[in-house]
Amino acid sequence: MPVRPHPSATPDLPFGSDSAFLGVEAQPTRDAASVAGAPSALGTEARRRGKRPDWRALLCGGTPREVLARIVDGDPLGLRPRIAAALRAGAWLMDADRVLIRALALCARRGSTYRGRPPIDEWLDARVQESIDDLLEAEHAQPPPTTGAFSDLARPLSLSPERLRAACARFHARPREEREAYVRLVLDRRPLEESGAEPLETARRARRAIQALLGGEGS
Amino acid sequence: MNRRVERRPSREELARRRSWARLVADLESHLTEVLCGFVSSQWLELHARCEDELSQVHVTIQGRLLRQAAELCLARDSAGRLWTAAPVRLDAAAWRRAVLEELHLALADRRRVDGHLLACHLMPRDAWPPAEVLARAARRLVPGPTSDLVFARTRFAAGHRREAESRYRAIARSGRLLNGRVHEAAAAAAESRGDLRAALEQNLAARALGAGVRAESAAFVLACVLGERGLALQLAEELELREPERNAAPRDHARIVRELAGRWRSRGITPRSAPETASIVTDCICSADRGLADLCYALLS
Numbered sequence A: 001m002p003v004r005p006h007p008s009a010t011p012d013l014p015f016g017s018d019s020a021f022l023g024v025e026a027q028p029t030r031d032a033a034s035v036a037g038a039p040s041a042l043g044t045e046a047r048r049r050g051k052r053p054d055w056r057a058l059l060c061g062g063t064p065r066e067v068l069a070r071i072v073d074g075d076p077l078g079l080r081p082r083i084a085a086a087l088r089a090g091a092w093l094m095d096a097d098r099v100l101i102r103a104l105a106l107c108a109r110r111g112s113t114y115r116g117r118p119p120i121d122e123w124l125d126a127r128v129q130e131s132i133d134d135l136l137e138a139e140h141a142q143p144p145p146t147t148g149a150f151s152d153l154a155r156p157l158s159l160s161p162e163r164l165r166a167a168c169a170r171f172h173a174r175p176r177e178e179r180e181a182y183v184r185l186v187l188d189r190r191p192l193e194e195s196g197a198e199p200l201e202t203a204r205r206a207r208r209a210i211q212a213l214l215g216g217e218g219s
Numbered sequence B: 001m002n003r004r005v006e007r008r009p010s011r012e013e014l015a016r017r018r019s020w021a022r023l024v025a026d027l028e029s030h031l032t033e034v035l036c037g038f039v040s041s042q043w044l045e046l047h048a049r050c051e052d053e054l055s056q057v058h059v060t061i062q063g064r065l066l067r068q069a070a071e072l073c074l075a076r077d078s079a080g081r082l083w084t085a086a087p088v089r090l091d092a093a094a095w096r097r098a099v100l101e102e103l104h105l106a107l108a109d110r111r112r113v114d115g116h117l118l119a120c121h122l123m124p125r126d127a128w129p130p131a132e133v134l135a136r137a138a139r140r141l142v143p144g145p146t147s148d149l150v151f152a153r154t155r156f157a158a159g160h161r162r163e164a165e166s167r168y169r170a171i172a173r174s175g176r177l178l179n180g181r182v183h184e185a186a187a188a189a190a191e192s193r194g195d196l197r198a199a200l201e202q203n204l205a206a207r208a209l210g211a212g213v214r215a216e217s218a219a220f221v222l223a224c225v226l227g228e229r230g231l232a233l234q235l236a237e238e239l240e241l242r243e244p245e246r247n248a249a250p251r252d253h254a255r256i257v258r259e260l261a262g263r264w265r266s267r268g269i270t271p272r273s274a275p276e277t278a279s280i281v282t283d284c285i286c287s288a289d290r291g292l293a294d295l296c297y298a299l300l301s
Helices: A038-049 A055-059 A064-071 A079-090 A096-111 A120-138 A149-154 A161-172 A176-187 A199-214 B011-039 B041-075 B092-108 B115-122 B131-141 B145-157 B161-174 B181-192 B196-208 B213-225 B229-240 B243-248 B250-266 B277-286 B292-300
Strands: none
Touching: A055 A064, A055 A096, A064 A096, A064 B041, A064 B092, A079 A096, A079 A120, A079 A176, A096 A120, A096 A149, A096 B041, A149 A161, A161 A176, A161 A199, A176 A199, B041 B092, B041 B115, B041 B131, B041 B145, B092 B115, B115 B131, B131 B145, B145 B161, B145 B181, B161 B181, B181 B196, B181 B213, B196 B213, B213 B229
């Protein structure tokens, strides 16, 4: 009997391959929660009502693998918006899907010993930050996966995903002010006049960040 | 001409065939509904990626614990001490608890456990493998600049000072460390060749880029050692103004002070003569109430 893929069977992992950078939040195209078990339904319901995730139902009991199986489908912990906010706050150019996968695994590993302190929101933010830090640390050491945001973004631009990733790594090594200036002026296309008291300095910072991306003298 | 004439089925036969066809169609549609979520290749791929990532998280945590084990070894070895980039929050009991938790969870997940980590957990600290071996194992599990830094430090402690310096320089040159930690590596390189002034400048650069309390503490001590009174006082005040960190972890703050004073003593640096210096230093070491500024005044007055 041929088994047709169900529309809801697509995992709602991606932020959307074209919007994965800088954590631009995109709604998942399809909701995997409808094919998932009770925890996912729980999480979806919690999100709809704007409530905190029920961490006891999701994180307590079982091994990290079992916890992971409960939290993968439908993002019941609400990690996506947190990742988007953290990437934007830190001005990181990262593959948000990759961060999500690491955050899920970290939540599963650390969640099995979580007992409600610190509060769940704070704890989840810490896990997201830990994921970002881990991936930044491993950025230079390990080859990136061949699929994901880097290859999706690089292919239509005729760029090499590996060189694009290396450019982002150089960008991440720049001070935060420079990264923020780049995001504000180049990615968000905000006018220079909105840059506060030092527009010239902001422009210089953005320029240094661009040079880092291009592998020039600023890097 | 051979023509096969099929006999028309009877009405009962047709009804029987129709009911079978309906039953098969119903079953097919029900099975499609039930199975679709579980046979989607994307769904399986997502779960497989998460499982792989969980394995990677276990490996990363074990690598980090090995790195800390190497740092614990170095903390007991006065030859391995640099002012720069000193680990200030290592607690052997907390480390043992973390190792126990990781071993328990990794085995529950049927993941591999590193042999060195297991050895460190099972044996007393005196019987641990050398810091260099632990740092090398950590670097294998978690390759990256932080592991390289720890490994360079173990080489420094083992007496290979030139090699350590070149390793520090290589880390600094690669620019792979974030938030000013590249300057910390450069400072460690300078300090390992005995150029304390360059080390101070690099630590100050790291502090300006947000390297945090580690760079500030190192810069403070180096400023004291070099007799930069004004700078040392400024740094001491800045360290004391880190109210959230002090409130969140007063014991850690006290530990920083103790660590600094301990290093001071281990280097054989004698504070300049000043009235009540000894009692002030003792106060600083024994409690977090007296701050770094007091210690600084006492040592530099």
